[in-house]
Amino acid sequence: MPMVILLELSEPADAHLYQVSGEDPEPAAVHLVHAAASGPDAPGDPADTTLCGTSTARMLPTRWQPTAPGERWPQRWRPWACRICDTALRSAR
Numbered sequence: 001m002p003m004v005i006l007l008e009l010s011e012p013a014d015a016h017l018y019q020v021s022g023e024d025p026e027p028a029a030v031h032l033v034h035a036a037a038s039g040p041d042a043p044g045d046p047a048d049t050t051l052c053g054t055s056t057a058r059m060l061p062t063r064w065q066p067t068a069p070g071e072r073w074p075q076r077w078r079p080w081a082c083r084i085c086d087t088a089l090r091s092a093r
């Protein structure tokens with residue numbers, strides 16, 4: 001199943017600013033990093049909730065895709081990976 005990696009920002013209201021500018025937020029602006037299944041109709045578009053059940057509405061989706069089997073998170077954001085999403089990803093692959 002294709003997954004979308006999403007950044008949960010410390011200031012969720014900033015998500016659309018980053019989306020418009022296309023810039024990656026600084027690590028200090030990121031609270032947690034989650035994973036969601038991508039919507040069936042729009043690949044790359046996240047489902048309404050993450051694998052841990054949090055709403056994706058105010059999260060910043062990334063375009064990251066795994067480049068190697070078993071890779072679950074972008075290297076840059078691995079330290080912020082949500083443990084519940086990580087466990088779900090591990091059993092999904």
Ligand SMILES: [Zn+2]
Nearest residue numbers: 034052082085
């Ligand atoms: Zn999560």
